[in-house]
Amino acid sequence: MAYVAVQEADFEPGAEIARLTEQAGGAGGIGCFIGVVRGEVGNRAITAMTLEHYPGMTERAVRVIAEEAERRWDPCWVRVVHRVGRLTPGEHIVLVLAAAPHREPALAATGFLIDWLKTKAPFWKKEHFADGSTAWVEARAEDAKAAARWG
C-alpha cells in the first residue's frame, strides 16, 4: 500500500528510497522525482516559498493519486512525501518514488505521480522575492496538458 505524507519537516531521500526498496521485494527499478525550491524565477531572486494546503483534503487527494499509480502499474510500490509551510531555496518540496519490476513502469509511474500531484492535489505556492514582494504561483497550461496525457 502506498505511503503518503504531507508534512512541514524535511525528508531524507536516501532513507525514503531505502524504505521503499525494502518494501518492494520484486522491484527491479525505482523511479524518483524530487522537487527543489529554486533560487530565482524569471531572473528575480527568491528568498522563500510558502506552500499552503487544505488539511484533510490534501492527504486524501495525494493518497488517491498514489493508489491510482499502484493500480495502473500493478505491481507498483509508491511513496510520496510533500512538504508544506515556509521553504527556502535549495530545500526539498516533494519526493515521489515508484518501484516496479522494470524501468518502464517505474519511470512512467513517477511521471504520472508528479504530473497529477501538480494538478490534482490542493497545494498552493507563494513566492517571496528578494525585493519584499510576493506572488502566488499561477497554474501553468503545460502542467494541465502533462496531467491530461494520463487521462
Place this chain on the structure above:
Amino acid sequence: MAYVAVQEADFEPGAEIARLTEQAGGAGGIGCFIGVVRGEVGNRAITAMTLEHYPGMTERAVRVIAEEAERRWDPCWVRVVHRVGRLTPGEHIVLVLAAAPHREPALAATGFLIDWLKTKAPFWKKEHFADGSTAWVEARAEDAKAAARWG
C-alpha cells in the same frame, strides 16, 4: 560537468542525490532511476547476477552518454554510478540522476540516460539461478526501441 563512476562498491542514493543537489544550484527538479537486482526472472529464483564490463571503454561510453544528456537538456547536471562484479538480489545495479530547472527536462534526461546506458555502454549481465545454472541476459528489442526514441 557530469560525474560518472563504474565501480564494484555499492553507492548510497541519498549521498549521491545530496552531492548533485549541491552542485546543481539552479535546479528545481531532480529525476532519478535506480536499478536493483531482482530475486526472480520468469519465475526462476536468482541467487546472483554478475556484471561484466570493458574496462576503459565502459567509463568512456558512460561519460559520452552523460555529457550528451547535459548537452541536450542544458542546463542539466548528471550523475551516473554503475556497478560491476557479482551482485545479489536486492542490491543496487545502477544509479542515474539528472537535475534541471524543471521536472520535464529532469525526467526526460533520466529516461534518456537509462535507455542509452542499456544499449550503448559495454556491460553484460549474467544471471545465476538457484538450480546452479547460469545464463547471459539477452538484449531486449524493447530496449533498442526505447533507446531509438532519443535519436
Place this chain on the structure above:
Amino acid sequence: MLRLLYFAWLRERVGHSEEEVVLPSSVRTVGELMRWLAARDTVHGAAFAKPGLIRAAVNQEFAGPETELSDGDEVAFFPPVTGG
C-alpha cells in the same frame, strides 16, 4: 448551514480562511453559491469577480458549478492548484 473555506489568494482577498453561512433556499449548487457570495458584499464581490479563476471542493472532493449542496457541507474555494 454551510462551512466555507478559502485558500491562497482567495483567502487573502476575502480576509479570512473560514466562515459559516446560512443559505437562502434558492441557492442549491456551487455555482449559485459563488454568485450569491459575490453579490453579498464588496469584499466577496471583489474576491469572486473572476469565477473562471476559482476552483471548488465540496466535502473535500473537487466539485464543479453544478455540484449540489446539502446542509452541513464543507465548501472550499481556491485558485487552481500549484503543488508538486
Place this chain on the structure above:
Amino acid sequence: MLRLLYFAWLRERVGHSEEEVVLPSSVRTVGELMRWLAARDTVHGAAFAKPGLIRAAVNQEFAGPETELSDGDEVAFFPPVTGG
C-alpha cells in the same frame, strides 16, 4: 599485430579474454577479421558461427563490419550489451 578482446559468452566460448594476432594483408576490416577468425580453428569457428549476434569495438569505439583496421588496434568482440 592486433590485440583482440572477448567479453561475456564470446569470451567463454573462445576460452580466453585476450589474444594477439598477426593478420594477413587480405584482412582489412572488422567483418573480414570475423570471417578470418571463424575459419582459423573450430573454437573460433563455433564462437563466431552467428556473426549477427556479435558486436565489435575498435580502439574502444563501437565499430561495424566495414570499419577498417590498422596495425596496433585493439579490437573487441562481444554480444549486444545488457547493462543498466
